[in-house]
Each structure stands twice: as structure tokens, then as C-alpha cells.
């Protein structure tokens with residue numbers, strides 16, 4: 001059933017235009033995905049909801065957008081060149097490569113039973129070259145957005161003059177040459193992160209870590225994720241990243257098992273110290289009241305955009321029996337639904353009905369993400385809107401021409417009410433508040 005659910009999600013994503021296989025016309029590029037018309041809306045809504053919650057609704061966090069390409073010394077100082085490794089093992093027969101941790105002490109190749117090589121370290125950094133000459137031009141695609149924020153620490157101090165505690169937030173692409181990717185968009189080599197670097201006095205770090213774990217956990221719940229599908233999992237000492245003193249993952253119960261959505265880590269002063277030493281710049285904070293300089297600690301809530309999108313999709317997926325039909329519906333939170341309103345003419349061969357429906361849709365487009373659709377019978381149109389999670393369907397029928405009313409159908413309850421056309425915008429605004 002669980003795998004079956006993943007298959008259904010993947011199939012709905014393709015069928016309705018959420019997610020497509022990248023380069024599909026060439027046979028696809030393994031584990032690389034493109035977001036289609038509804039997918040990009042959903043993804044943007046997730047990012048917007050995150051930005052609103054961590055930047056707009058607080059006064060202690062500033063947004064940033066650092067470049068993907070950075071000076072290669074950044075990745076030496078951060079420890080990624082030396083320590084960003086996974087152990088890999090190759091099959092001597094079929095040549096498949098495996099992440100040692102996934103083999104769980106298996107001695108033979110899980111695919112063909114062949115002999116495996118000793119586990120060897122494999123660096124996950126993507127390498128490329130900058131400029132027309134390859135020699136001496138090695139740079140990396142960033143494996144996390146975090147370092148762009150550490151590298152801008154001084155710029156923020158000098159331009160915003162913030163007082164501790166304060167943070168930086170960034171959303172952007174990251175790249176890791178994962179040994180094994182998979183589970184649809186869950187683990188890919190190119191993905192997007194939503195990260196906060198929150199600078200605090202070292203003595204407050206433990207408490208701040210706990211506060212952020214709660215804050216971020218509640219963000220998912222407030223956007224509709226069911227409580228029973230979300231949990232916090234503190235890392236054991238041996239799983240901690242090279243920079244972290246403590247970390248708790250927020251995990252979602254995906255059809256393929258409990259898996260990480262976001263990690264909230266205490267990175268201590270590791271990064272600022274490393275960059276200070278490597279760049280020769282002083283990256284300390286000056287406390288005006290105490291007249292002392294020190295390295296703040298960093299609490300880092302770091303989530304994946306693609307993983308969140310996948311979790312929201314899985315959590316919102318429902319199959320319901322309606323009379324003799326199976327209704328597939330995405331009950332996405334109203335802030336996340338790609339489309340808020342669909343305007344549908346009941347009879348597409350009646351010019352006056354079509355004209356009125358188009359006029360209503362055009363008017364609503366100024367206020368809500370609205371689509372107009374007349375490419376099928378009404379039952380089919382409802383089904384299509386349910387599958388993409390459209391919140392309200394406005395139907396224009398013969399009676400609308402006389403009584404100037406339309407039917408508004410609620411996605412979740414399927415209840416329908418008649419609403420005056422000249423009150424429609426207000427009516428929908430109230431519902432979507």
C-alpha cells in the first residue's frame with residue numbers, strides 16, 4: 001500500500017503537471033525532476049509561507065540571496081573539501097555503486113549478488129571550472145546555502161547593525177553528488193534548501209535550539225501536516241555533521257518510511273572561527289553594553305524545499321468514495337494550493353454562459369489565482385480541479401443568466417452554495433482569509 005501510494009503521487013504529479021522527469025524526451029536524467037505549472041506554484045507557495053514565517057513575521061531575521069558559486073576557499077574553511085564524504089562500495093561484477101550506510105553490513109551486491117569492494121570515501125562536492133582556462137580554476141557548486149550567509153556576516157553587521165540574537169535566511173539551490181538518490185524528489189543531486197543561520201550568545205544556544213525546533217515543527221503543522229505524521233528525532237553523537245554539537249531532525253512519515261525533512265543544528269562558532277582564520281578577517285560580534293568581542297554561536301534550521309513539497313503532497317492526498325466513483329483530491333492548505341478558484345461553465349456550447357464565465361474568471365484573476373476551464377463535462381472538470389487541490393469551483397449555469405448567481409463548490413466538503421455574482425469576490429475573500 002505504501003509504495004502504491006508513492007506510485008499514485010508520482011503518477012498524479014505527471015498527469016496533472018506538478019512534476020516531470022527531467023530531459024524526458026532523451027530518456028531522462030536519473031533522479032532529476034522538473035516542476036510543471038502546478039508544481040512551480042506549489043513550490044513557490046511553500047517558499048513564500050516559509051519566508052513569511054521566518055522573515056516577515058519576525059524582526060530579528062534578514063533575507064539574503066548569495067551566489068551559488070563561491071570562492072573555493074569557502075569550502076576548504078567550511079570543512080567540505082576535507083570532510084564532506086560518504087562511504088561507497090562498488091560491485092565488482094555489475095559495477096553498481098552503493099552508499100555503504102545503505103548496505104547495512106551486507107557483504108554481497110544487493111542487485112546481482114556480486115563481490116563488493118572495501119568501503120571507500122567519496123566526496124559529494126560537485127566540481128566545475130570558472131572562466132575559459134581549466135587549470136587553476138576549480139570551483140564548486142555549493143552543497144548548502146549556509147556558507148553564503150556566514151561569508152556575509154560582516155556585511156550584515158556593517159549594513160544592518162543588528163543586536164544579538166539575529167538571523168539570516170536564504171532559499172536557494174544546492175548540489176550534492178549523492179551516491180544514491182531516489183524516492184522521487186526526496187533525494188536528488190540538485191535540490192533547493194530553506195536555511196536560517198541564527199546568531200546567539202553562546203550561553204543561550206541550547207535554549208535557542210529548543211525554541212527553533214518547536215517553531216519549525218509548528219510551521220509544518222500549521223500548514224496542515226497531520227501531527228501523527230511528523231516527529232522530532234535528536235541525532236546520536238555518531239551521526240552529527242562535522243560542524244555540529246547537537247542536531248534534531250524533523251521527520252515525516254513518508255510512504256517509504258520516516259525520513260528527514262529538516263535538521264535543526266547547533267553549529268557552535270565553528271563556521272565563523274574557520275572563516276576568520278581562513279580569510280584573515282575578524283568575524284566577531286561586538287557587544288556594546290559589555291564592551292566585549294566574541295564569536296556568536298549559530299543555530300541553524302535547515303530544510304529542503306523539495307522534501308517539504310513532497311510531504312505536503314503526500315499528506316494532502318485523499319481517495320474518497322463518492323456514490324460509485326473514486327474521488328482523488330489534494331486537500332492542501334489554502335496558502336499552498338496552486339489554484340484558489342476555478343470558473344467552469346456548466347454548458348460549454350452556450351455562448352452566453354461561456355462569455356459570463358470568462359468575464360467572471362477574468363475579474364477574479366486580479367484577486368486570486370484563478371483558472372477558467374471549459375474543456376470537458378462538469379464532472380470531469382471538478383475531478384481535474386480536485387486533483388490539483390483547487391479550493392473553490394465557481395459554476396456558471398443557465399439560471400446564472402437570469403438570477404445573476406453562481407454556484408460555489410467547496411473542495412473539501414463538496415457543499416455548494418448560490419452566491420450573487422456581484423458579491424462573489426467578497427465571498428471568496430472571506431473564505432480565503
Ligand code: GAP
Pocket residue numbers: 143144145146176178185186187188189190191192193195260261262263300302303304305306307
Ligand atoms: N546547512 C546544513 C545542511 O545542509 P543537511 O541536513 O545536509 O544540512 C538540510 O541538509 C536539508 O536539505 C535536509 O534536511 C533536506 O531537507 C535537504 N536535503 C539535503 N540533501 C538533499 C538531497 N540530496 N535531496 C533533497 N534534499 C536534500
